Amino acid sequence: MVRKHVTGPFVLPVRDIVHRPGEMREHSLDVPSPAKWGEGLVSVVEGEPVAVDVRLESVHEGILASGSVDTEYTGICGRCLIDIAEPLEVEFQELFAYPGQEETDFEVQDDHVDLETLVREAVVLALPFQPVCQPDCPGLDPATGERLADRPGYEQRAPVDPRWAALQDFTTDHDDEAPRSRG
């Protein structure tokens, strides 16, 4: 049998806590995503920084990994197709069983655990299926294809996300000279 050598950006050693229930170690990783994660309108692109804080706890059956992932997804708004980039934080918990136990998805290999599949699955499941640039994005004008949120006056009807307010102050300066109906 060929001895499997465990390598990768999300591989952590657990030799010092293996078969020592109650022992735990905490690790922080900050590595680039090794591939594009997600196939929908938004994804975590290859090379995007992925920060993982994880606690590895030795339990009777194996190593329990629990923690959180911080990264950013990019793509397009599902309504108006504008480019978007949003932070993503997701938590995970999974048991890495010792070899020879009942069928499991994750296994302690050669005194290491590889968090990559676990982290990737947690991130992909957390990606929005219908991402939007803002919660009330009005989408596109069906006749002209114009982005409705860009229309002068739109911001007067909709609540403004504080993150966009500064941008709108800037972009609407030029509208001051435009004629306005005042009832």
Ligand SMILES: [Zn+2]
């Ligand atoms: Zn939008």
